[in-house]
Amino acid sequence: MQVGQGSEGSDMTGRNGRTVRDLRRANRTAVLQRLYFDGPLSRFELGPATGLSSGSISNVVADLVADALVEEAGSVDSDGGRPRILLRVAPGSGHMIGVDVGETRVRIELFDLTLTELARAERPLEQRRYEVDGIVGHIRDGVAEVLAAADVAPGQLLGVGIGVPGIVEHTPERGAVVHGQTIGWDAVPLEALLRESALLPESVPYFIDNGAKTLGQAEMWFGGGRGAHSAVVVLFGSGVGACLVTPEVEHGRAVEWGHLTVRVRGRRCRCGALGCLEAYAGAEALLERWREQGGRPPENVDEESALTAMLAAAYPPAAPDDARSAGDARSAGAGEGPGDAEALGGGRTPDPVALAVLEETAEYLGAGLSDLINLFQPERILIGGWAGLQLGARFLPAVRRHATAYALRHPAQKVTVDLGRLGPDAVTVGAAILPLADFFGRGGRRPEPAPAGPAPAWRTVLEDRAPR
Numbered sequence: 001m002q003v004g005q006g007s008e009g010s011d012m013t014g015r016n017g018r019t020v021r022d023l024r025r026a027n028r029t030a031v032l033q034r035l036y037f038d039g040p041l042s043r044f045e046l047g048p049a050t051g052l053s054s055g056s057i058s059n060v061v062a063d064l065v066a067d068a069l070v071e072e073a074g075s076v077d078s079d080g081g082r083p084r085i086l087l088r089v090a091p092g093s094g095h096m097i098g099v100d101v102g103e104t105r106v107r108i109e110l111f112d113l114t115l116t117e118l119a120r121a122e123r124p125l126e127q128r129r130y131e132v133d134g135i136v137g138h139i140r141d142g143v144a145e146v147l148a149a150a151d152v153a154p155g156q157l158l159g160v161g162i163g164v165p166g167i168v169e170h171t172p173e174r175g176a177v178v179h180g181q182t183i184g185w186d187a188v189p190l191e192a193l194l195r196e197s198a199l200l201p202e203s204v205p206y207f208i209d210n211g212a213k214t215l216g217q218a219e220m221w222f223g224g225g226r227g228a229h230s231a232v233v234v235l236f237g238s239g240v241g242a243c244l245v246t247p248e249v250e251h252g253r254a255v256e257w258g259h260l261t262v263r264v265r266g267r268r269c270r271c272g273a274l275g276c277l278e279a280y281a282g283a284e285a286l287l288e289r290w291r292e293q294g295g296r297p298p299e300n301v302d303e304e305s306a307l308t309a310m311l312a313a314a315y316p317p318a319a320p321d322d323a324r325s326a327g328d329a330r331s332a333g334a335g336e337g338p339g340d341a342e343a344l345g346g347g348r349t350p351d352p353v354a355l356a357v358l359e360e361t362a363e364y365l366g367a368g369l370s371d372l373i374n375l376f377q378p379e380r381i382l383i384g385g386w387a388g389l390q391l392g393a394r395f396l397p398a399v400r401r402h403a404t405a406y407a408l409r410h411p412a413q414k415v416t417v418d419l420g421r422l423g424p425d426a427v428t429v430g431a432a433i434l435p436l437a438d439f440f441g442r443g444g445r446r447p448e449p450a451p452a453g454p455a456p457a458w459r460t461v462l463e464d465r466a467p468r
Contacts, residue, residue: 025443026443027050027052027443028060028064028443028444028445029440029441029443030051031061031064031070032069032070032444034046034049034050035070035088039073039087039089040073040086041086041087042084043057043058043087044084046087061087067444068093069090069093069094069444070089072086072088073086073087073088074086089113090113091112091113091114091116092112092113093113094156094439095110095111095112095113095118095150095152095156096115096157096158096159096160096432096433096436097109097111097143097161097432098160098161098163098214098428099139099142099143099161099162099428099431100163100425100427100428100431101139101162101164101165102125102211102386103125103239103283103284103303104124104125104303104304105122105123105124105125106122106123106142107122107425107428108120108121108122108139108142108145108428109146109428109429110147110149110152111429113436115222115432115436118149118150118152119145119146119147119149119150121141121142121146121149122142123138124302132185132190132193136190136193136194139162140194140197140199143160143199154200154201155201155203155204157200157204157435158438158439159204159205159206159207160194160200160204160435161206161208161209161214161430161432161435162206162207162208163209163213163215163428163431164209164210164211165182165183165210165241166178166180166182166183166185166210167210167254167256168209168210174189174192175189175190175192175195175208176206176208177190177191178208181272182239182271182278190208191206191208194206203447205435205438205447207434207438209254209434210241210243211235211241212233212235212241212243212254212255213253214428214431214433214434215235215243215384215420215426215427215430216233216243216252216430217252218422218426218427218430219382219384219420219421219426220252221430222421222422223382223426224382224418224419224420224421225380225382228379228380230246230247230376230378230379231245231379231382232244232245232255232372232378232382233381233382233384234369234372234381234382234385234388235384235427236283236365236383236384236385236391237282237386238282238283238284238387239258239270239278239282239284240257240258240277240278240368240385241255241257241258242258242372243255244376246376257368257371258277258278259273259276259277260276260277260371261273261274261275261276261277262275262276262277262364262367263275263280266279267280267289269285270284270285277368280364281364283303283307283387286307286357286387287310290310290353290357293356295351295353295354297310303387304390307387311391311394313350313354314350314354314355315350315355315394316349361391361395363402365395365402365403366398366400366401366403366405366406367406369381369399369403369417370402370403370404370406370407373407373412373415374407377415378415379414379416380415381403381415381417383418383420384419384422384426386424388419389420389423389424393419396417396418399417400417403417
């Protein structure tokens with residue numbers, strides 16, 4: 001039985017085991033997704049875009065309009081006939097919250113259904129303190145703050161998505177459990193702890209996953225990964241991680257790339273092991289290496305500010321007076337040999353230690369990417385995260401060069417390595433996509449309350465056959 005081809009009136013189960021209810025949900029999902037990504041569209045355009053019959057389109061659109069999920073968005077002229085009404089997803093028909101439990105702060109953002117930001121709250125983490133009670137409190141207070149700022153009732157939420165460092169295990173007893181070895185979290189039942197805070201009604205689900213996966217989700221939906229069949233999205237912050245997306249793993253899978261061994265008996269990583277990529281390429285380790293080799297990172301500032309200072313030390317900007325002097329000297333016919341930059345730059349020489357550490361880091365990153373290329377042979381690699389974006393503009397050519405040098409020639413020739421396009425908020429956006437993707441998967445219907453006990457078999461059969 002094909003979706004949308006005359007199946008709307010049948011109560012029978014198809015040969016593939018799918019019920020009418022399944023088919024209707026799939027049709028609603030198809031229409032919602034096309035309007036979401038490609039809208040506004042007319043009913044006439046929705047047919048070819050979804051593969052559904054005109055009758056199915058009419059039924060599904062009427063259903064979605066009745067549910068206030070789809071609304072009219074103007075009209076366009078048609079060839080000789082009446083103007084065609086354009087349709088779009090109604091922005092106010094649902095809300096999601098995205099949370100990024102990052103290295104320096106917890107960021108909470110409230111979005112409408114079209115992922116337009118409505119409110120934001122941030123809670124700084126003093127001295128990288130990851131006490132569980134403190135993080136739970138930051139999330140609880142931030143969620144309450146953004147809901148109040150936008151005057152959105154908690155029950156209107158489709159869900160709260162949360163990106164965290166570490167491995168997330170989904171258990172039937174305690175919900176999402178976080179194993180964050182690098183931040184000192186050992187089997188933390190984060191979802192249960194948030195439920196105990198009684199901030200949100202039971203009908204509002206939590207979606208908790210690895211931060212690299214939420215970054216990958218955002219880039220694949222709206223950023224540099226859109227249209228790719230396979231990609232690896234790298235999160236480069238205080239530590240490093242990655243999200244692998246393939247046709248077999250459509251929604252992405254977090255990969256603990258930062259704990260790949262790149263040097264036997266090397267530096268000790270914050271996970272406790274020796275020689276991890278994160279011990280060389282993460283921003284925390286990068287600043288430590290600068291200090292260990294005689295550099296002078298600024299004191300009492302966060303990592304983002306310290307990394308900015310390191311880049312300025314390695315590549316000191318020319319002062320306006322220096323630039324004018326350099327221009328005057330060139331116009332006067334002065335040479336531009338190695339000594340001229342220092343003479344014209346007023347003694348602004350690069351910090352050789354900072355420069356050497358940064359260049360070595362580019363090689364480590366390239367070598368780490370080569371392992372991803374050899375293992376997964378992706379079409380694209382995207383580098384995101386606050387540190388990746390900060391360093392990438394200057395180091396991307398060097399990282400590409402080293403990745404190609406260390407990788408096998410055939411897969412290296414087929415992959416592109418670029419920066420992510422969504423900026424430092426991508427983890428938060430990706431976290432909000434988690435409840436949105438679940439909502440679409442349900443055909444735009446909210447989760448039904450769980451029954452107190454198992455339903456009788458006859459009731460399940462009748463529910464599957466009931467018109468929706």
